[in-house]
Amino acid sequence: MPYFNGSTISGTTASTIDLSVSIELTSPFDTSQDFTYNLTFNMTPNSGTAQQNADYLYLPTEQTLDVFLYNNVSYTLEFLGFGSLDNNGFVTSVDQFHVLEGESSSAQLFGKFTASTLVSSTPEPTTMLLLGFGLLGIAGISRKKTA
Helix, strand or coil, X not given: CEEECCCCCXXXXXXXXXXXXXXEECCCCCEEEEEEEEEEEECCCCCCCCCCCCEEEECCCCCXXXXXXXXXXXXEEXXXXXXXXXXXXXXXXXXXXXXXXXXXXXXXXXXXXXXXEXXXXXXXXXXXXXXXXXXXXXXXXXXXXXX
């Protein structure tokens, strides 16, 4: 995610930014999903040093988790933070990303998918068949007793 911190005109600052994320999965299944996240943005007034004028982008403290369904499995996407991945596979992750005035930078946004199987509210055919045999058995026993 690249960002350039340039000068702004007074009164034109933003306090939030919508981050649109498109994900295409190919394994274990093919699907594509689009998500939009509202990030908090602290745009500084550009009246001090480059450090004082750094713009900050924050992940929401109360993150809305996006869910999509595939083959009766619910998948949840959660962002973990901005960070970088070193050569050993170690992730450094933080909840904010900042860029000094007049500079540009980029960061990776890390997230995870969590899967949970949904309980079907529609009975399976085998369950219905067993229920039917059970009711027939009860009806048969009741008839024998009355005869």
